[in-house]
Amino acid sequence: MNAELPAALSEAIARELDGVSGRVLNERATQVSERYRRGDTSAKAIAGGEDALAYALARAPATYAACAAAFAQGHAMTPDFAPRRLLDAGAGPGGASWAALERWPSLDEIRMIDASPPFLALARRLAGAGSPVLQAAEITRRDLLSADPFPKADLVVASYALAELSADDQAQVVTALWAACEGVLVLVEPGTPQGFERIRAARASLIAAGATIAAPCPHDDACPMVEPDWCHFVQRLPRSRAHRLAKGAEAPFEDEKFAYVVAARPTVRLATRSPRVLARPRHLKPGVELKLCTAGDVEQRFVPRRDKGAHRAVRHVDWGGAMPGDG
Numbered sequence: 001m002n003a004e005l006p007a008a009l010s011e012a013i014a015r016e017l018d019g020v021s022g023r024v025l026n027e028r029a030t031q032v033s034e035r036y037r038r039g040d041t042s043a044k045a046i047a048g049g050e051d052a053l054a055y056a057l058a059r060a061p062a063t064y065a066a067c068a069a070a071f072a073q074g075h076a077m078t079p080d081f082a083p084r085r086l087l088d089a090g091a092g093p094g095g096a097s098w099a100a101l102e103r104w105p106s107l108d109e110i111r112m113i114d115a116s117p118p119f120l121a122l123a124r125r126l127a128g129a130g131s132p133v134l135q136a137a138e139i140t141r142r143d144l145l146s147a148d149p150f151p152k153a154d155l156v157v158a159s160y161a162l163a164e165l166s167a168d169d170q171a172q173v174v175t176a177l178w179a180a181c182e183g184v185l186v187l188v189e190p191g192t193p194q195g196f197e198r199i200r201a202a203r204a205s206l207i208a209a210g211a212t213i214a215a216p217c218p219h220d221d222a223c224p225m226v227e228p229d230w231c232h233f234v235q236r237l238p239r240s241r242a243h244r245l246a247k248g249a250e251a252p253f254e255d256e257k258f259a260y261v262v263a264a265r266p267t268v269r270l271a272t273r274s275p276r277v278l279a280r281p282r283h284l285k286p287g288v289e290l291k292l293c294t295a296g297d298v299e300q301r302f303v304p305r306r307d308k309g310a311h312r313a314v315r316h317v318d319w320g321g322a323m324p325g326d327g
């Protein structure tokens with residue numbers, strides 16, 4: 001799975017940076033991060049075009065990578081699903097749409113909706129540098145809370161958007177997004193305990209509304225995770241030079257923690273669900289120690305090296321993956 005922005009998108013972002021001073025961008029990126037960290041929504045954090053650009057440079061690569069990782073797991077569990085229409089709710093600069101198109105090239109109609117004029121303007125310019133499907137994307141200003149139903153789509157995505165809504169509003173939006181979804185709904189949130197709680201609440205309401213969970217959970221039972229633990233995953237992504245400068249960071253990569261759920265309509269065929277790896281496996285001399293979500297439980301499993309077949313099967317499993325042949 002490629003967690004890196006597609007070349008056309010990173011080049012389009014680079015073109016946007018032409019003529020904008022590195023110092024200004026660094027300041028904007030720092031201010032935008034501070035505003036998000038203290039709990040501001042995008043309506044406050046993204047006051048103009050330079051803020052939107054700073055987000056595209058400093059945050060969009062990470063939210064793109066998280067979406068790409070969630071889509072990869074969703075795709076593995078729904079191998080026949082070939083969506084045509086995408087709805088990207090709370091699209092921001094549109095990274096989730098780009099990631100969806102990379103994963104599902106069958107998409108031929110993209111709708112992005114968002115409330116933020118600076119994000120919408122940037123999303124339009126960036127999409128203009130993409131494939132014909134992105135160039136033709138309908139990118140519309142709309143409040144996720146408006147009473148009108150969302151347009152129907154095969155694939156519905158909301159990435160890092162629920163965080164900006166109150167708990168009641170999240171429930172309303174998830175219900176409305178599910179009503180619009182004729183195939184698969186993917187919700188992605190930051191991999192914090194709070195982000196996970198939003199995903200857990202959404203998951204429960206989606207199951208109550210008839211959804212089957214394709215990923216990460218191998219079951220539709222109550223989530224077995226117990227506080228203070230929380231279900232989250234991590235995706236490593238490379239940082240470009242401009243990305244490092246904007247963030248004032250040295251390391252050539254960053255690890256984005258995220259939580260997600262992929263919910264499917266019963267008409268979508270699921271592959272056999274198998275336990276999900278919930279932490280980085282520990283490769284010890286006598287064997288591999290795994291933390292797994294199984295049918296209704298979180299368990300530690302030890303696969304001894306002397307059990308050659310089982311050990312070989314888990315040698316390459318990673319945090320976030322499914323246990324091979326353990327359905």
Ligand SMILES: C[S@@+](CC[C@H](N)C(=O)[O-])C[C@H]1O[C@@H](n2cnc3c(N)ncnc32)[C@H](O)[C@@H]1O
Pocket residue numbers: 041042043059060063064089090091092093094095096113114115116119142143144145158159160161164165
């Ligand atoms: C943190 S950004 C995430 C953007 C993008 N999905 C991503 O993953 O990078 C949250 C987005 O949700 C949008 N949003 C938040 N509340 C909204 C609302 N009530 N109606 C429409 N969009 C909203 C914001 O404008 C912003 O673009």
